Amino acid sequence: MANDTFTIAPMSGAIGAEILGIDLAAPISDQTIAEIRKAQNDNLVIFFRDQDITPAQHLGFAQRFGEVVEYPLVKGLDDYPQIAPVIKLEHETVNFGGVWHSDTAYLPAPPKSTMLVARELPPYGGDTLFSNMYLAYETLSDGMKSLLDGLRAVNSTKKADASATREDRLKTGAKEGSDDEIASAHPVVRTHPETGRKILYVNAGHTTRFDNMTEAESAPILNYLFAHQIRPEFTCRFRWHPGSIAFWDNRAAQHNPINDYHGHKRVMHRITLAGEVPS
């Protein structure tokens, strides 16, 4: 039967695996969904290739893994408000989310995962990088680990580099209130609720400072962590084709879409799944 078995092909020593032999337009058993979820927990981001699925099928597949939540700042597709278009047009120079980040970490309960489907791609470029935040934590010194273990850090919608990447989309698709700051303090080291492993949970896109400290006081250690957590040996790089899908764990992985295709259009469809308050 279609979709009864699949192969997992790791993409790097640190993170990412392609799932081969699954047709997302065909029925998928609960057993296979459970195995896909395990593959995501093991590899942090999983990829599917050559999937010919409609927005309704994208939504239906995502809902097998959890409760869909809308992106808070930009409107979704007309017919599918739960699907956010991630677009860069030919004349635009910034790309949405074009910094290292974990999605919407400024929310009190950020999404547990994100599923991105490639719809229209530039002839070259527009790859996405992913990095493993278990490895980022585990490779810190014992002294740094114990310093960070008790700390919380503030994540905000207003950090300049990330805000700049949203501006083009906000011009035409802003949701009401998208100008108001959303900020939340989260543990700097959180524990993954399914794997029980510790995660370094600060990111350059949204984390502004340690709780109860100024930005200036926080900057030396945060800047060290931002550089450390994206060391090449913690990462993989995904080359998209139309019909490619990336499904990442938004707690244990960060990502960064590369902005190297000026003059070309890139269109992705994005769904996020509800997560828990980090602890």
Ligand code: OGA
């Ligand atoms: C996102 C994002 C990555 C990409 O949708 O959250 O960061 O490759 N996009 O476009």
Ligand code: MN
């Ligand atoms: Mn993102």
